[in-house]
Amino acid sequence: MVDRRTVIKTIFVASGIAALAPFFPLGKFLTPEAQASYPRQKVGNINSIPVLGQIFVTYPKTGDPSKDNDPFRQFLIIRTSENEVKAYSRVCLHLWCLIDYKKDKDLIECPCHGSQYLKENGYGIAGPVAKQPNRWLPVLQIEVDENGDIYAIGIEGEIGYGRSPKPEELRSI
């Protein structure tokens, strides 16, 4: 036989905890969807990029220069073949310099300390990035329509930190 007082106390504590529960979803305030929302934006046209050429794009573009200059919004798009483009974050995973594609080396390279990434999947193969816990460049998710217009639709991974590779990508290295 449980003491009546104990039951009442337990109910009281339980109701207190229950009353707190609705506050947990409010944690979303800290990482709001609206701030991090990724609209479908046209960022370029495939026909304006030569094969093995690159363009730098800002995404999501707001028109506010103080936001658009953010390194975390800088991406590069490489036309790897006639019909294929690849898009990555420009923030080097080592110390956040802005990387670009070097045609002569056929690698994405960081100007600061020489980290090198493959253009096919953004995997860091050499330089300081090879010692980072995560070596995969975050990817800008894109769609190319029949006119060759490139639309950015989202970002895969944590910019400046990396992304989790797909199983087939893991097998390829």
Next chain:
Amino acid sequence: MSQEEKKPTLIDKVIEGYEWTIKRLERTILFGIRLVIPNKIVSPHGFLGMLTFITFIVLGVTGVLLMFYYRPTLTDAYDSVKLINDEIDFGMVIRNIHYHASNLMIFLAVYHLFYQLFSSRYKIRNELIWVTGVILGTLTIVEAYIGYDLIMNIRAVLAINIGAALTYSTPFIGPLIANVVIGTGFNDLILRIYTLHVLLFPMIMIILFTIHFPRNLVFDPGMVGIIIGSLFITSALFPVPLGDKYSPDVPAQVTVPEWYINPLYALLRTELDKFLMGVLLPTLFIMMFMVVPFVDRSKGMKLSDRPIALGIGVSGILQSLVTTVWGFYVDPDPRKSYLERIAIDPYLFFGVLILINIVSFGGAYLYSKYAKKIQPAPKRTRQEPIKISQDTIEGIVYAMVIAEFFVVGVSLYMYLLGDLTFGLIATGLSLIIFGFISYGIRLITSR
């Protein structure tokens, strides 16, 4: 106001008014804490915590002033600090005092910790005070670290970057915290660490002060004057450079962080696992201090009675010193690559740290074992205070008062001329003289 037969002097009235106020304040919550102004000259070791708190107040005041001009955005942050430094009247002074006060606060806090550790103050029901103290010290360092990130020069962004990488590397909660702090990029990041720096961290610290402060607090105006005065003079003599503005296209140079996070920097440069080096080991180091009152259950207060505490203290000091100095050393050979220059050989590094621990704990154990057998040193006879006549001391005090007024005059005149460096040195000097006057008066009144 009323004319009485014993005409009170102005000073009597001031003292009377002061005492009247104090007696009324005793009715308030403020006097749950008892503020003791020592009537003798006492060693500052007993109130290092109070000095740390005074430095915190200086940081609060200068920090609020800096907030009037600082703009926490990616594009404006560096320029607004530059504006404060170069254009705003006294901006350079406020910024330099704020910077050097942060160093001073960390130094005093660490000094305070080791003094309390060696003098076994963590005992006698002071465990909570001890634990909150260790937390406060950690928060102070994190707060200072966030503070120098706000300048947004190349060095700051390097520090932010390393901090973010360490946060990400922490399992489970790390990515969550990093996402909350970084938000969607640099603009969110600056605003958020700014909020942490100016509001959240100081607020948490003030709340912890209520647990950390003992009921008896020593406030020594003399020492406060000397410390703040020295702080001002240091700020004037060593103005802190602005550094180069951060731009994502400018390659980062080899830069050493602020001295208080050098141990962490040295650990990271061994290039072993980031989480292990940058998060776990520092946490263990802090925990080593946190657990002192719980592992040292000895009844005795002497060092030889407490080998564990002695070992932790000595090892803590040596490890901090060695890792701090090691963090400063970067191979200057420009032919080598960036990575080769900053790399630290982990075998050498951890070999030294392990050796330090063996020597410290082994030495402490041996000391506690054999200290009792060694013939106790003859008790030091209390040194007779140097006999100075009342008149001489009074004369010195008057001379110092005149000197203080002179220095204050010089200081004001220099500010008028626009020479902030010399003016600030004079301001600091006047505070130091005030400190000595306070000690002189104490010598007179304590007889």
